[in-house]
Amino acid sequence: MAEFVVEVQNLVKYFDGRCVLDGINLKVPRGCIYGLLGRNASGKTTIIRILLGHERPTRGQTFLLGTDSANLSAKIHGRIGYVAEGHHLIQNYRVGRLVKLCKGLSLRWNDKFFKSLMETFRLPMDRRVRDLSMGMRAQLNLSLAMAVDPELLILDDPTLGLDTVARRQFLELAIDVIQKQGRTILFCSHILSDVERIADRIGIFAAGKLVVDCPLEELKTRVRKLRVIFAETIPQNLYLPEIVNLQSQGREMIITVVNWNRQKEAILETYKPSSCTELPMTLEDIFIECTRPNATIQPAEKQEI
Amino acid sequence: MFTLIKREIEDHLVYFIGAIIISAVLIALLTSAMYYDDPGERPVFVVLSFPVIIVLIIGFPGMGASQMYTDRSRKISTFLTGLPVTRCQILTARIITGILAILVVLVPLTVTGTILWRLFAPPIPIFPGLIFDLSVVTFLMGFACYCLGLQTGWTTSRITPTLGSIILTCIFVPLIIVKGFSTQIKIILLLFIIASLIRTWQKFKHTAL
Numbered sequence: 001m002a003e004f005v006v007e008v009q010n011l012v013k014y015f016d017g018r019c020v021l022d023g024i025n026l027k028v029p030r031g032c033i034y035g036l037l038g039r040n041a042s043g044k045t046t047i048i049r050i051l052l053g054h055e056r057p058t059r060g061q062t063f064l065l066g067t068d069s070a071n072l073s074a075k076i077h078g079r080i081g082y083v084a085e086g087h088h089l090i091q092n093y094r095v096g097r098l099v100k101l102c103k104g105l106s107l108r109w110n111d112k113f114f115k116s117l118m119e120t121f122r123l124p125m126d127r128r129v130r131d132l133s134m135g136m137r138a139q140l141n142l143s144l145a146m147a148v149d150p151e152l153l154i155l156d157d158p159t160l161g162l163d164t165v166a167r168r169q170f171l172e173l174a175i176d177v178i179q180k181q182g183r184t185i186l187f188c189s190h191i192l193s194d195v196e197r198i199a200d201r202i203g204i205f206a207a208g209k210l211v212v213d214c215p216l217e218e219l220k221t222r223v224r225k226l227r228v229i230f231a232e233t234i235p236q237n238l239y240l241p242e243i244v245n246l247q248s249q250g251r252e253m254i255i256t257v258v259n260w261n262r263q264k265e266a267i268l269e270t271y272k273p274s275s276c277t278e279l280p281m282t283l284e285d286i287f288i289e290c291t292r293p294n295a296t297i298q299p300a301e302k303q304e305i
Numbered sequence: 306m307f308t309l310i311k312r313e314i315e316d317h318l319v320y321f322i323g324a325i326i327i328s329a330v331l332i333a334l335l336t337s338a339m340y341y342d343d344p345g346e347r348p349v350f351v352v353l354s355f356p357v358i359i360v361l362i363i364g365f366p367g368m369g370a371s372q373m374y375t376d377r378s379r380k381i382s383t384f385l386t387g388l389p390v391t392r393c394q395i396l397t398a399r400i401i402t403g404i405l406a407i408l409v410v411l412v413p414l415t416v417t418g419t420i421l422w423r424l425f426a427p428p429i430p431i432f433p434g435l436i437f438d439l440s441v442v443t444f445l446m447g448f449a450c451y452c453l454g455l456q457t458g459w460t461t462s463r464i465t466p467t468l469g470s471i472i473l474t475c476i477f478v479p480l481i482i483v484k485g486f487s488t489q490i491k492i493i494l495l496l497f498i499i500a501s502l503i504r505t506w507q508k509f510k511h512t513a514l
Contacts, residue, residue: 049513049514052386052387053386054383054386054513054514055513055514056511056513072391073391074389074390074391074394075389077386077387077388077389077390077391078388078389080387082387084383084384084387088380088383088384088387089384090379090381090384091379092379101308101312102388104308104311105308105309105385105388105389105390106388106389107389145387148388
């Protein structure tokens, strides 16, 4: 059994001469909930599509459950649950027919679990998929992906279109899945509070690169936001390694820095600030700092920590 | 695989119904021609069968194009490949469905033709393998038309499939008239089918879903 369920090696993807993914290296260990974050068009969906073999990479290789994405067999697909962005269900089918089709094609089908999901979401079996609301389509797609009892669940913005209650239900379901030993979830979302609630490892894409790839708790301890107040004026030549963002106003300076440690603290002390306080940061704050155009986080340094 | 074939048939049921109707009409025309008292007026039935044959020739590429076009527009393969299904299985199921549609037309016609052959012995000796040759060439031609439909249907253009089927008809019908149902025409059609299927497979496998 492969140690890493998802492996991406030096992945490069160009669309019409535009680099979308630039040398991505990523490994998702078994039993992990991995949250992929990034701004719109940052390459999150592209990497998922390449992993599933829907898209071909320009360079590099990707592996799912130890198999090259270009040669995924039906058996491997049977171990994966996938919820696509925009929920690509067959629109002219009735829900019942679509369920029957999925059931007929799946290698494993947990009918009891699926029925419980259909009851929870109150999905009508006799309506056409195109007549369902966006939220209902998301619920149906999620139920179909969950019913195959997947070893790896890939969710591309799964909570898009879901109301607060349904989103909470989804998160609880995801936690249910992960509680089964050896299950892995790879998902991307723009709702960072959801990611923060369930993910135990985070990857952040910015400008085609994976600028962050580490456990969530580690990320929170690594990126610090400091309010530094100086007695007179702020130093013009302040140098601190790995500053992500620096804003100054009057005697006050707000510094976002990566890998905050005693060395950096000592360097800052040499500028003799009158006070230095740490500001609390949510995942959203970290995400915004990391995806700034001039953010200077080096992926290699990130992965070492 | 059976589920995939069943899905294809259900989604393109109209073509199967059309095939049954066309087959029934051709059988009716053939039988009427044989039972008609005045042999001099038999060509009327042959003329009547032409529009049906043309519908048939346009119908096969139409079916192939429709299968591929609806797949692309409704993102059916995108959904199916999320399940334990490979692109190879999707295309194979599609081709088997096409072959079944051709056989729905051809098998009853061949059976009827053979029965009528036995009932009404021709006044002059004719090559005994004619019905077999006729059936094989018709099958190959129908399948070649279908393959062209598959190939052209996997594009966003609606004009290409229509033009493709018309051009193919214009090429193959005179070719059969000139060459008859000989081995050469079978080889030409077979080569065309192989080339067309390889190209379709290549396009289908490498296109982003």
